[in-house]
Amino acid sequence: MDRLMLGDNQFFGINHMSEEKARAQAMRFQDISVVQDVLDDAYDERVTTFMCTTHERIELVADHVRAQPERYADMTFLPCMPYAHKYANAMTDEGPLGAIRKFLPDGGFLDAARRGGSALARKDIEGVTTLLIDAEMKMFEGLRTPVVFLQNVVVDLLLGLGFDDAFRIFAEHVRGRYGAEPGFITMNAPMLLDTLESVGIENPVVCTNLNKVGFRMSGGVQAYQSLLRDRQWRAIAMSVFASGAIPADEAIGWVCEQPNVESIVFGASSRRNIVATRDLVSQYWQLD
Amino acid sequence: MTRIGVVGLGKMGLSHLSMLRAHPDVEVVGVCDSSGYMLGVLGKYTGVPTYGDLEEMLAATELDALVISTPSRLHAPMVRTALERGLHVFCEKPFCLDPADSLALSELARERGLVTQVGYHYRFVGAFAEVKRLLDAGAIGRVTHVLAEAYGPVVLKEQGGTWRSRRSEGGGSLYDYAAHPLNLVNWYLGEPVDVRGTVLNSVFSADIDDTVLSTMMFESDATAQLSVNWSDESQRKMSTKITVWGTQGRIFADRQECQTYLREGAAVPDGYEAGWNVRYTTDLTEPVWFYLRGEEYSAQLDRFVGRIARGDLDDVNAFDEAAVTDRTMAQMLLDARDPSRTSTRPAAPVTRRRRRFWRRRR
Numbered sequence: 001m002d003r004l005m006l007g008d009n010q011f012f013g014i015n016h017m018s019e020e021k022a023r024a025q026a027m028r029f030q031d032i033s034v035v036q037d038v039l040d041d042a043y044d045e046r047v048t049t050f051m052c053t054t055h056e057r058i059e060l061v062a063d064h065v066r067a068q069p070e071r072y073a074d075m076t077f078l079p080c081m082p083y084a085h086k087y088a089n090a091m092t093d094e095g096p097l098g099a100i101r102k103f104l105p106d107g108g109f110l111d112a113a114r115r116g117g118s119a120l121a122r123k124d125i126e127g128v129t130t131l132l133i134d135a136e137m138k139m140f141e142g143l144r145t146p147v148v149f150l151q152n153v154v155v156d157l158l159l160g161l162g163f164d165d166a167f168r169i170f171a172e173h174v175r176g177r178y179g180a181e182p183g184f185i186t187m188n189a190p191m192l193l194d195t196l197e198s199v200g201i202e203n204p205v206v207c208t209n210l211n212k213v214g215f216r217m218s219g220g221v222q223a224y225q226s227l228l229r230d231r232q233w234r235a236i237a238m239s240v241f242a243s244g245a246i247p248a249d250e251a252i253g254w255v256c257e258q259p260n261v262e263s264i265v266f267g268a269s270s271r272r273n274i275v276a277t278r279d280l281v282s283q284y285w286q287l288d
Numbered sequence: 289m290t291r292i293g294v295v296g297l298g299k300m301g302l303s304h305l306s307m308l309r310a311h312p313d314v315e316v317v318g319v320c321d322s323s324g325y326m327l328g329v330l331g332k333y334t335g336v337p338t339y340g341d342l343e344e345m346l347a348a349t350e351l352d353a354l355v356i357s358t359p360s361r362l363h364a365p366m367v368r369t370a371l372e373r374g375l376h377v378f379c380e381k382p383f384c385l386d387p388a389d390s391l392a393l394s395e396l397a398r399e400r401g402l403v404t405q406v407g408y409h410y411r412f413v414g415a416f417a418e419v420k421r422l423l424d425a426g427a428i429g430r431v432t433h434v435l436a437e438a439y440g441p442v443v444l445k446e447q448g449g450t451w452r453s454r455r456s457e458g459g460g461s462l463y464d465y466a467a468h469p470l471n472l473v474n475w476y477l478g479e480p481v482d483v484r485g486t487v488l489n490s491v492f493s494a495d496i497d498d499t500v501l502s503t504m505m506f507e508s509d510a511t512a513q514l515s516v517n518w519s520d521e522s523q524r525k526m527s528t529k530i531t532v533w534g535t536q537g538r539i540f541a542d543r544q545e546c547q548t549y550l551r552e553g554a555a556v557p558d559g560y561e562a563g564w565n566v567r568y569t570t571d572l573t574e575p576v577w578f579y580l581r582g583e584e585y586s587a588q589l590d591r592f593v594g595r596i597a598r599g600d601l602d603d604v605n606a607f608d609e610a611a612v613t614d615r616t617m618a619q620m621l622l623d624a625r626d627p628s629r630t631s632t633r634p635a636a637p638v639t640r641r642r643r644r645f646w647r648r649r650r
Contacts, residue, residue, distance in 0.1 A: 012524070015544070016570070017568050019544055085524065095299070096299065125333065156580045157302065157303065157306050160310040160578060162333075162335065164333075188578055213570065218577060243570055244568075245568065245570035
């Protein structure tokens, strides 16, 4: 994995500090070509990995990159699935099962499984899960996707429920079908690492908040620091700036000095921001 | 260790279940739902004991508390069942569709000394709690007006099918959406003495309201307006906003931030100054043991569990506080049906003198 990767929250009106900023970003990036321009800037500044949700608009980016294989020879996508809001809104409307049914390419599959009632076969769950993954992965066909992530809302929901098998099902399918490493995004890394270990997922790729102030790091900064020191995992740091609560140089300095952080994913809306972050990180880490 | 059962495994129920199972002081001893498929999956893959019926679960398990996240019309009977068995209760919002039930159940819980809480999670959002803190400190002087808003992309086309699209079962943006900002208004200003100008309109729905507009009058002479629309696709998700005007300043808050303007001469709280002050969620939010979808969801459950351990009956979102919101919504429904009615106040024209007179007589 590249040490520095671009995230996509800024493109979809997600900002943890301000609704106004979020809306301004949503307006600015309404035209996908503006998103593409920022991605091109990042690419030309050698930030060639894009960690992105499986939002339907990303499909346009994927099409654009696919159409110019020479221009984007090093372009790497790290898909994060699912785009949770479409499920969340559908769940309010149609319940959890209704929401899953709505996004399955073949709704009849779930209906057949439901008719089975509580005598549910393991293959049903595997079948539903893998169909959902395949539906989300379709837009990336033919592109480089070395890691495929499960979004934190899903990871943390399953983690709390104790639905541990789901992680293994996800990992097996992502490895088997896409030749990719399974990745897990979480706000609860200490608990997740224990669970992944218990289902035999070794040295997992885990993307989690890592910031000096402990913002959305359940268990606290020290627990995360001891995970970095003592456990075998491939850590990707996100929310490094804690949504702007920490000055950039201080934030990058802190995270780069933590042991065993493999990569940082960051949001940026302009070439200037991309260069600034890259230059800060390169003060601590060897990039390229 | 608090032994908890969860009834109703919709969106909120599953999310509560996940957070509770991750809580170090909680043992989830049973879950109950009418969907055999959902129970089958959960039982098989998570090992949690499952029941198809509440009575069955209550008979088979030893519980300290019940978390109720069923469709709204089922809240009242299930809460009663739980209280009569001596269980502490966390109930999803809205509490009861009939305010008479809200009152009776609040009283029953008090008689039995049981801890109760309703899932108005916005009171656990740092920015909205900061508004409460500022108002209690008198930072903006006497409150004159509140604007409470909620917008979101829930109903964007004609549809139907679930209980949420049926008025009789507690569907509609009043119970489902407006209840949240309204509950914040109740927290900040108390119960309105009168409700006027309520309009519940459909945008797309056949049987329910998609928008809510209403004006509330308070004992203090403060007013509040509610503006809610869940057919607003421009919002990525539910967006709740509160603006409070006072004689000494103004406060604006949403989930992300709290912006306060204080006039010279205001009672400026520690850490604030005259002029603009902005506090972000990163400063205002306490860490939680487990994060699923916002600290507030974790924090409210943690508070409930902590209150049970302490036997703390009077705290934020107890049944009697949620009953205030139920009564306010009932007033709005009444007002929307018959604007010419006389309710808590003499009919218009309401003059200031008559209101004073009325107040003395009470």
